[in-house]
Amino acid sequence: MPGLIQVWRFYCDYCDHSNATLKAITAHERTCWRNPQRRACLTCEHYCIVECGHPDRPEWREVCDSDADIPLEDGIIHNCWFWEAGCNAT
Numbered sequence: 803m804p805g806l807i808q809v810w811r812f813y814c815d816y817c818d819h820s821n822a823t824l825k826a827i828t829a830h831e832r833t834c835w836r837n838p839q840r841r842a843c844l845t846c847e848h849y850c851i852v853e854c855g856h857p858d859r860p861e862w863r864e865v866c867d868s869d870a871d872i873p874l875e876d877g878i879i880h881n882c883w884f885w886e887a888g889c890n891a892t
């Protein structure tokens with residue numbers, strides 16, 4: 803008969819990430835892109851994903867619609883001066 807074990811997992815308060823130790827998940831939450839305290843793009847009102855490219859082969863691009871028009875081609879950022887709480891900042 804197969805054995806059965808029960809394990810505890812700790813979950814991030816902001817995303818679906820989990821870990822076996824509280825220490826690891828606490829460290830993750832400090833750097834989680836969905837933690838509003840980081841003032842990152844993923845929780846910002848100005849973060850948008852727009853469709854671009856050819857209609858037959860649509861592509862999507864991340865953009866910042868703030869007055870700063872921060873270029874996100876190289877990736878999202880955090881600790882942004884123009885960050886405003888968006889609908890994902892809960």
Ligand SMILES: [Zn+2]
Pocket residue numbers: 814815816817818819830831834835836
């Ligand atoms: Zn997280």
